[in-house]
Amino acid sequence: MMTTIDHDLLIATLDRLKLTAIRDQLDTLLDEAARSKMTLREALAFLVSREIARRDERRISMSSKLAQFPFVRELDGFDFEAQPSVDRGQIRELSTCRIRLE
Template sequence: MMAVDHDTLIGWLSRLKLTAIRDQLDNLLDEASRADLTIRETLAFLCEREIARKDERRIIMAMKIAHFPHARDLEGFDFEAQPSVDPQQIRELATARWVANGDALLLLGPPGVGKSHLAIALGRE
């Protein structure tokens, strides 16, 4: 097995765009060592961390692109104040199956009933 210095390894990780592993390499390897992981388990651990970072960045970028005017979530919606809104239906919409199916969603109602709140919350989900 060839010996690889730290800088070379960091360069390879950068070239492969494995930035989460690159940025936390020593800490991640220490954590894997403390957990007494096998090589295969360590590789899986490193991949999980990389995927988690990429997912986190993808979500942050999507939120920026969406230009939501406010941060809203479903937990903050007052379903009791709007009895015409079915909480179960909203929870079903939050699964985003309608997005995967290519369907559209139209929220109708007079001003001030929570359409924007629900639209933003569903978009964030």
């Protein structure tokens, strides 16, 4: 049987494991998991998915800074009317990065 773990010890452990997204949002994430009545397995998957999302955001941000882009453009701002030869549906499909097996 596990003993109750001290909050500060849990924060220190998450920090040691470099799980900073979970560490920074621990109470909020646990509250959300409890409200959603997640099983332990679902809650763990939820916490880990948040950690991965934060790392992905940071990786993209750092890559953009290293690339020294003068500004960020998003697909939503692209003027398809000005480029009628560009297939809007094909571009949207490509932007999902899904692999189509035919």
